[in-house]
Structure formats: structure tokens, C-alpha cells
Amino acid sequence: MVMNIRVLTPDRVICSTTADEVVLPGLTGQVGVLDGHAALITALDTGLLRIKSNEKWTPIILCGGLAEIDQNQVTVLVNDVEELTKIELSEATKELEKATLEVENAETSKARLDASVELKKASARLEAINYLS
Template sequence: MVMNIRVLTPDRIICSTTADEVVLPGVTGQIGVLDGHASLITALDTGLLRIKLDQKWTPIILCGGLAEIDRNQVTVLVNDVEELVSLELGEVTAELQKATVAVETAETSKARLEATLDLKKAAARVEAVNYLTN
């Protein structure tokens, strides 16, 4: 059996499709969802959502939000998503290194918080490129 998944932002529907498996970026780690998963509502972190259908993974970079799993329906409500257009591994790897340095050298807690968010996005981009090229 397949699950239905919808990814929504406040102003648009990002996708509405079926999936064999879903991996969500939870705030305490990745959450794998298969057919028949127990009902659950969870907070999502900035990171990579992966949707598997017919042995192919589709990555979507999420910018925080919530997910509700109810029987075979997964609804993901997020603040925003980042489009995966023309990402190259060398470029996103360099961004990841730059973001890592920014976190390490942040002088205030506000700067560290912003740098950490940029680091999460950069790491998700690298992971997304790896899924798209494999």
C-alpha cells in the first residue's frame, strides 16, 4: 500500500503525491514513515524531506514546520521550502564549509543562531545533491 503525502506552505501547495516511504527532518533526528505508521504530530527542523516512490527518492529542502501522520496520510506544514534548481556538488560543498566556519566564528548568540540555520540549509543542499546525482 502507498501513503498520501502533502507538503504545504502558508501560500501554496508544494506537492501532493503518493509515496512508499517518507523521511522527515525531525528536531531530534530523522523520522522514517512507512505504510501503517502510528498517528503522530511532530515538529520539523530545517533539513531534507525525502519522498520515495517506485525506488526513486525525491528530496525537498524544508525550512522548519510541523508534520502530521494519520494512518496513511502525511501532511507537512512548513514555513518555506527551498527550490532545488541547478545545484552542483562543488558549489554546495563550499557553502557548507563556509557555513561551518561562520558557526565557529560567530561572536554573539544571535549571529550563532543565524549561522546555525544557514549551516542546516547548506547541509540539506549537499544531501539533496547527493540524492539527485545517485
């Protein structure tokens, strides 16, 4: 049996499909979801959502939100998603290095928090490239 997954932002439906497996970026780590998963509502961090269907992974970069899992229905409500454009591995690696330096050099709590979010996005981009190649 397969699961139904929907990814929604406040203004649009990102995807509505079936999946064999879903991996969510939870606040305390990754949350793996398989057929028959127990009912759960969890907060999501900025990171990579992965959807496995027909032995192929589809990555989506999420920018925080919530997920509800109930009776093989996975509903992901997020603030925003980052579109996966054609990005080269070398470029993504440079962005990750730059984001890491920004976190290390942040002088205020707000700057550190903003830099941390960018670091999570850069890390998710790099991970997404690995799934796309």
C-alpha cells in the same frame, strides 16, 4: 498500500503525491514513515525531506514546521521550502564550508543561531545533490 503526502507552505502547495516511504527532518533526528505508521504529530527542523515513490527518492529542503501522520496520510506544514536549483557538488561543498566557518566565528547568540540555520540548509543541499545524482 501507499501513503498520501502533502507538503504545504502558508501560501502554496509544494507537492501532493503518493509515497512508499517518507523521511522527515525531526528536531531530534530523522523520522522514517512507512505504510501503517502510528498517528503522530512532530515538529520539524530545517533539513531534507525525502519522499520515495517507485524506487526513486525526491528530496525537498524544508525550513522548519510540523508534520502530522495519520491513517497513511502525511501532511507537512512548513514555513518555507528551498527550491532545488542546478547546483554543482563543488559549489555546495564550498557553501557548507563557509556556513561551518560562520557558525564557528559567530560572536553573538543571534549570529550563531542564524549561522546554524544556514549550516543546516547547506548540509541539506549537499545531501539533496546526492539523491538527485
